[in-house]
Amino acid sequence: MSAPSAPRVVVVGAGPAGVRAAQALVEAGLRPVVIDEGRRDGGQIYRRQPEGFTRGYAKLYGSEAPKAEALHRDFDALRGKVDYRSETLAWNLTPGELHTVRAGEPQVLPFDALLVCSGATDRLAPVNGWHRAGCYSLGAAQIALKAQACAIGSKVVFLGSGPLLYLVAAQYVQAGAQVAAVLDTAPARPPLAALAGLLARPRLALRGLQLIRQLRRAGVALRKGVRPLEILGSDEHGVAGVSVFDAHGDVQRFDCDAVGLGWHLRAETQLADLARCEFAFEPTSRQWLPRLDEDGRSSTPGVYLAGDGARILGADGAEAAGRLAALAALSDLGHAPGRALYQSQHADLRRTLATMDRFRRGLALAFPWPQAQFAGLPDQAVVCRCEAVTAGELRRCVDQTGSREVNRAKAFSRVGMGRCQGRYCGHAAAEIIAHACRLPVEDVGRLRAQAPVKPLPMDTREVLS
Amino acid sequence: MSAPTRSDVLIVGGGLMGTTTAFFLRRYYGLSVTLLERELVGRQASGTNFGNVRRQGRDLDQLPLANRARAVWGRIKELLGEDLEFVPYGHLRVCYTEAQAAVLEQHAQAVKPLGLDLELFTAEGLRRRWGIFSDGVVAGSLSPVDGHANPRLAGPAFARAAEREGARIVEHAEVLHIEQEGGDFLAYAADGKVYRAPQLLIATGAWSKRLAESFGEPVPLEARAPTMGVTEPLPYAVGPSIGLSSPIETEGLYFRQIDRGNIVFGGGLKSIADPVNIRAYVKPDNTLRQLRELRRFVPGFAHAQLIRVWSGIEGYTADWKPVMGPSARVSGLHYAFGFNGEGFAISPGVGEVMAELLATGRTSTPIEPFSIGRFAGA
């Protein structure tokens, strides 16, 4: 138990970043609150199966099994030392207070320091026809396999770019599913700078190459440098195939009944936005990210960001970032044991993170966001699936109203106004708007987030005071 | 480019009051108009409001203006070439108590001679017609041809239409101060540009206090932030815009359903307005209280999900009447601000009246109660 005057520290997220943050806080003698909307800890990559399920670590986590096991074991050891609240959504944030809800019961958590370890989601780019039944994100395709041991279709095409594209395809092959093709929009020959970055973590880079070999051996058609044309099929019967321009500009068609789509990841930054953190445009990945210092301090005092919710460094990077941000928070709070830990550890942790960041840049260069694809996206392609806004409507909106800013275009066209609040269409919408008004994408701004962070059930009660 | 631009009328503020006035000045009177807007037109109160086009429940002295505005709403497509999603599906007020039912009844009698016919409903009548309210709702009053519109579209559409008619709309032009010189007003913008005109309209919403004061006309005006929210789309079922009539602020509530199916709602306590930084922050407890009141009002809403909340900055006067009309001190100077959370509905009427006033020096719609002179010496 910490003394009553101990700083109140709240961690959002019990993934690799959040668990390591909580662990550091406990080591320093605190009893932090840990919030996660999931049923169990582990986060995205090390998501734990429900209690009572008994698939083994090797089966669930493959090569990452030892890390998963270590994270789960360490978090189990923290039980009793942290105030862990599962199935609890952080739905809003005001200065010094986190607002949570669990099964309709809201609560206000005052904090001296907040560690936002909110992770990432798939990053999606619209493809003509992607609204048809049978289209999934790569993450959803992976979760279907991991959680329910089922494939998204009997014959699947994976389209997009990034390490997850090959990983999920390989996991499908391994599970005995039929993978018709893996279609990567990244050029066959990555730029030299990408290679330099990837070599920052040679073992991981090698594992990527192994995945590709594995897919080849299984007879999966692999294409790089493609430009998506259409997800074929009909609105009644769903997906029937995928057509792309291959690297030579020839049209290729692959029959399938399901498609997994994804272009690497995007950080979940709504809480940082509600915390009024400053954002900056990160040109390599072409996304807006909260401004951070080396230790994870945001521009808002008392608010720290770590893990994929701040920078897509992957799970190992998330573990290091979570620990470093927690120690930085304690040090800033003038907490003596925490400051001692920070002083002895921050240099190493920063070094680790610098390596991870080189690798992140390498990945972003090797598997770039397909920015060139948006200009050619046909007018009828749906961009915002929640609100059914097409590329043509968005372009017309820019033309007719002179909107040169994404929130303005949102106000007029409804793009990003639906259930997901632009988390999945926002990046693509910005590219389309920027292209339509001939501005660099960073000049059209970013969609501002508003509460609730995720849809809030209307039967949520009032806070009892 | 550097010589001050001169026009017949200078409008400061590109909310609905400014943009509608600019439009009608061009359309009806052909005066040359320059409108200066600090950032983008129609993005503050005018672009963030609930979208009620409501006449009932207003002060009686606003009724002639509201009627005039309603007439413009009915011609909106013809005037602008787009309908702003205005739907005349009615505006319904309901209440929880018999005492409030008596207030509704009295109001219906009072507005009838002013040209507004309201239809009164019993609890049973409400149930038969809409069937969504909880048992606590005892009576209602329907204004059959009022309704709602999309505020995000309105201001910018009026600005574009005004531009098409020949008005000059200048965005990113914050007016820092205004001087008088040789019968002209000179407005100094933050970028160093100067604009001049013999007639001036101050329509800077919640930010109007400073400019009015600079002409020796202080106004007790406060910035407040009404709290809004929207649900995911639900099957389309509710035509009219619906509000609760109650003297208790915490149970205040109104909602409407848009074509796409989402329920937009507002009401209750205000959130935090920060006019200096041009930000409005929604207080989470206000949102949760609104959810409570929505469930109490329409139990079926308990099953929906809230997807977004927002707020906007609105100017509230001490006596809850707008400031509208000519200055009491400076000739050529005019005001239209401080609409107390109900200016959207009447904005096209305000624009017509202010244009008439600026062009002809008089107006056929009575607006004396809104004169800034009422605060003189206060």
Ligand SMILES: Cc1cc2nc3c(=O)[nH]c(=O)nc-3n(C[C@H](O)[C@H](O)[C@H](O)COP(=O)(O)OP(=O)(O)OC[C@H]3O[C@@H](n4cnc5c(N)ncnc54)[C@H](O)[C@@H]3O)c2cc1C
């Ligand atoms: C779909 C997907 C699939 C992936 N697959 C792989 C893979 O196979 N291999 C691999 O190496 N990497 C994979 N990654 C990347 C990997 O998941 C991350 O690098 C790693 O999990 C980052 O850890 P983290 O702690 O930053 O975030 P996460 O592990 O994502 O943890 C974030 C946690 O925060 C919680 N949370 C977020 N917001 C809130 C809120 N508002 N309220 C309450 N709780 C909240 C979430 O429930 C989650 O548990 C994948 C990522 C995604 C998005």
Ligand SMILES: Cc1cc2nc3c(=O)[nH]c(=O)nc-3n(C[C@H](O)[C@H](O)[C@H](O)COP(=O)(O)OP(=O)(O)OC[C@H]3O[C@@H](n4cnc5c(N)ncnc54)[C@H](O)[C@@H]3O)c2cc1C
């Ligand atoms: C959340 C909310 C809900 C509401 N709901 C309703 C409703 O349902 N029905 C209804 O009838 N009314 C409603 N209202 C009220 C209505 O929105 C306002 O009364 C109306 O929009 C006021 O218009 P305006 O032009 O005076 O102000 P604004 O729209 O605020 O415009 C003022 C403009 O002046 C600009 N400005 C300020 N200072 C300067 C300067 N120095 N130089 C240049 N430009 C400047 C600002 O940038 C702004 O664009 C609501 C208001 C809010 C905030």
